Ligand code: KDG
């Protein structure tokens with residue numbers, strides 16, 4: 001069974017998605033997610049210009065060999081653009097293989113290790129009362145684990161907080177890349193960040209949430225890479241009384257050794273890796289057991305083949321998964337994560353936000369969210385179809401994540 005056609009579909013039903021669509025000589029179609037928020041066209045070009053010509057005529061069954069061919073054959077290894085492109089090919093080939101077998105993909109990954117994947121949702125509010133309402137809404141939707149983010153007194157807007165003033169009044173419980181008003185050049189919005197105010201405020205937020213919802217509810221928090229290792233250690237310590245499920249991206253982890261200091265100072269569980277793209281980014285973090293959860297997405301880390309190996313490596317050190325699942329991972333990437341979630345033994349939790357209605361009209365999914373658990377469904381393959389004609393009607397629209405400046409105007413690391 002040969003790969004006959006390679007199509008790259010860029011669509012923007014509210015936000016941009018890049019999808020790879022492979023068609024085999026037998027007419028089997030496989031989909032892969034290649035969405036890299038804010039740099040989508042770079043991956044689309046990588047796939048169209050450099051990968052598609054190599055794929056036509058290859059045996060669609062040889063997934064590992066194709067992975068190695070694309071990774072080693074490029075000479076230039078790793079990096080988010082390369083690894084998102086390889087991930088899309090890998091996902092599409094697994095989709096094809098499972099469709100040919102007539103099985104949902106998780107069956108080819110060893111079958112189900114659990115009845116569903118525990119999901120966490122994003123609750124947020126500009127202040128504590130608004131946050132508590134948002135937690136209640138999430139509980140009513142069925143969530144059994146909740147990420148908690150709030151505005152910081154004195155700051156106009158804070159990344160990750162829905163309905164913040166910079167969000168234009170529209171409520172987003174995920175972190176949106178922002179489009180510009182018509183006719184103005186597209187640039188990242190610049191937000192002001194105050195670390196001391198943040199470190200003072202966050203423990204009061206968790207105090208309020210725990211006293212309202214009790215000790216059982218799993219609570220998570222994302223620091224979005226904004227702290228130094230020493231500040232991260234302070235935050236981890238100050239949150240210890242509230243027993244978080246995890247503290248995410250407490251410090252920029254390109255400096256893996258920096259996590260030694262955080263780890264030595266706090267028992268708050270740590271999650272890292274949504275901006276990583278290979279196992280090498282985790283080498284020190286995993287072998288020295290400096291983290292508790294791997295945050296990679298299938299989409300940004302070389303696909304199912306690579307992430308499964310990474311999770312096997314992590315399992316040796318009792319480190320679990322907590323795959324990245326924002327709405328800038330497309331429904332195809334989300335489906336791939338769910339098949340892996342139910343199959344691997346060291347699953348921890350899955351981030352999940354529902355895509356908007358337009359997106360779910362284009363991408364027809366067979367996964368479901370019931371009583372706090374995600375289920376990949378029983379459709380053969382990944383279980384996602386893409387309405388090609390409808391997708392082409394939504395033109396690519398540039399949009400970027402905000403950048404942060406400190407009070408003195410210097411660019412903030414994150
Ligand atoms: O594209 C960036 C988003 O995916 C990221 O900001 C989301 O931090 C995030 C999270 O934990 O989902």
Ligand code: MG
Nearest residue numbers: 222248249274
């Ligand atoms: Mg995050």
